Amino acid sequence: MTVIAVLGAGKIGEALLAGLLQGGRSAEELLFTERHPERAAELTERYGIAGVEVAEAAKRADVLVVAVKPQDIEPVLAELAPLVGPGSLVVSLCAGLPTSLYERRLPDGVPVVRVMPNTPMVVGEAMSAVSPGKHATPEHVALVKEMLATVGQVVEVPEAQQDAVTALSGSGPAYFFFLVEAMIDAGILLGLPRAVAEKLIIQSAVGAAKMLAETDEHPVILREAVTSPAGTTINAIRELEKHGVRAALLAAIEAARDRSVELGKAHE
C-alpha cells in the first residue's frame, strides 16, 4: 500500500484526492494537511480522508504532495526539512517552483518530482506532466506516473519546459471554461433560455473534445468539416479572426508562461 499525503488540500489538492478515490484508492491510503480546521473537517466529512499534522503526514506517507500556492511554499519547506530524508519522496504541484528550490531547502538527497497537473483529475481526465529533480530515480518517477495515471494521462518533460506546460495544460481548462461561458452568453444574446444555451454548448464542447481525442484528425480538418461554403460557420470564423482571437490566445498563454517563470524567480 502506497500512502499519499497532500499538503495543502485546496482546489487542486482536493481534485487529486477525489480523483485518487475515484480511481480506486481507499481513504486509508490518503492523508491531507490543511491550515483551517473547518476546511479539514469539511474534507474528512466529504471523502472520509484523515486530516493530519505535517509531522504525521511525513511519518506515515510514502509520497508527500505539496499543493500550496507558490507564495506559501517557504513555511511548508521549513516545516518539512527536519521531517524528510533520502527515503522520502516529495512531489511538487506548484506552478513555477523548480525542483532546485526544494533541493536547496530540504536535506541533501531528498528526491523531488515536479508535476503540473490540471483540475480535470477530478473526473479522471487530467493532463499531468512530470519532471524529476536531481535526486529522483526512475523508480520515483515511475511511482509518481503510476499515481497520476489513475487520474488521467501523464507525460514526462524536461523541467525547462514546465513553465510552458503550466501555461498550456495547467491553466488550459480555464481557457475552455472561459470560452464556454462566453458562448453561453452568446446564446442568451440570441434569445435562448439559459438552460438550453448551456446544454447546447456543453454537449458541443464534449463532442468536439471527443472528436479531437478519438479521431486522430488535425483540428484544422475537423474545423473545415464544420465550415460549409457560403455557410454560417465561416461568417463566425471571419469575426473571430477580425477580433484577433488567435493572437489573443498566443499572447495570453505567453503571459501565463511569464508568470510561471516569475513565481519561480521569487524564491531564488
Ligand SMILES: NC(=O)C1=CN([C@@H]2O[C@H](COP(=O)(O)OP(=O)(O)OC[C@H]3O[C@@H](n4cnc5c(N)ncnc54)[C@H](OP(=O)(O)O)[C@@H]3O)[C@@H](O)[C@H]2O)C=CC1
Ligand atoms: N488550481 C489549479 O488548477 C492548479 C493548481 N496548481 C498548483 O497547485 C497549488 C495550489 O493551487 P490551488 O489548489 O489552486 O490553491 P488553493 O489556495 O485552493 O489551495 C492551497 C491550499 O493550501 C492551504 N495551505 C497554505 N499553506 C498551508 C500550510 N502551511 N499547511 C497546510 N495547508 C496550507 C491553503 O489554505 P488558504 O486557503 O488559507 O490559503 C489552501 O487551502 C499551486 O501551487 C498551484 O500553482 C497546479 C495545477 C493546477
Ligand SMILES: O=C(O)[C@@H]1CCC=N1
Ligand atoms: O493559476 C495558477 O497559477 C494555477 C497553476 C496552473 C493552474 N492554476
